[in-house]
Amino acid sequence: MNGYFFDMDGTLYNNRFHEVSEKTFKMLNELQSQGHFVALSTSRCQSELKNLPSCMRSFQFDCMISDGGALILDKHKEILEMNCIPKETMRSIDQFCKERNLEYRYSTRGGNYFGTPYSSFAHNIYFELYLNSPVYKPYKEDEVLNVLLFCQGETKEALRPLIKNLGYVEYPDCFELRANQVDKATAVKKIIDAHAFETTYCFGDGTNDIDMLKLADVGVAMGNACDALKEVSDVVIGRVDEDGIYNFLMGK
Structure with a gap:
């Protein structure tokens, strides 16, 4: 079983057109059907996730990391860990x-x-x-x-x-x-430590994804990612509006 951790905005979700492409959504379902662990790692809070397209609101991630790593929920949206600012x-x-x-x-x-x-x-x-x-x-x-x-x-x-x-x-x-020492990477590491993933993939596009990509076995930067993220990534794939995730994973 591999672990796949996805940022939302600019990675799964195309902000410009307010959409998650059919191919991207198809790939998320395909990964789960193959027995892989599919997780979200976003700076959005839970309330902001409610504004996403319906396919994303209904998709059951195996784990959901939100608020930049401060909140970790399991697939049933039960709290695994919550770290608050003093x-x-x-x-x-x-x-x-x-x-x-x-x-x-x-x-x-x-x-x-x-x-x-x-x-x-x-x-x-x-x-x-x-x-x-x-x-x-x-x-x-x-x-x-x-x-x-x-x-x-x-x-x-x-x-x-x-x-x-x-x-x-x-x-x-x-x-x-x-809170101190809380970010996407520390949250992802806690999930990795609790599982025996064969390979861990992390996908992102922004500066807040840098440490998360460094942590992964395969750090994947979107084609629309900032230069700083591309520099630390293992691979740069197509843009979010070019079905970059789908094409990359289909070609593995």
Whole structure:
């Protein structure tokens, strides 16, 4: 039995056309029918997964890693592991954002919210991903799995001391924050350690997939992946809009 771990956006899912191709979906089912382990590893939270095409909402992954590695669910969506950002740190993040009028979104096991009032900038980011914008719900001691904090320039530098003990991925316009030593790769490793996979394949397209691909026996970067991911991958395949996954696995 092999283990196959797939990122969602830009890997299985084509954001531009809001679709998972028929061939890609067919391949996921084929892998499972052959007795392989098929897992999802995404930075989306559980609420954001509900906005995917119906085929993805109904597909039963053998394991689902969400919130950038903070939440691991089994095939029945029972919790295998959940790692939350410390509440003291969340209170500091919330205060930091309120003092500077920054927008941030936080996810919990059951929801996805803006902790501060949001602008058209944040709304448009979600619109471009075909996601419903989270509602505004001030933070009140929730168990938080993942935070997207929108900031740039000097504000980023002011934030760094506050998040030094968290796991994070930095993007041009935001930070994605998680608990310390929590990311996609650490979550994938826990699943690998619990199974005896003959070969482990990890597929991705973004900088938050780098460590996950390094961990795999075969790290697979999509043709539309960022250059940094392609550099650490074992193989670069076709783009998400070219049925890259299907063509690669059919040719193995």
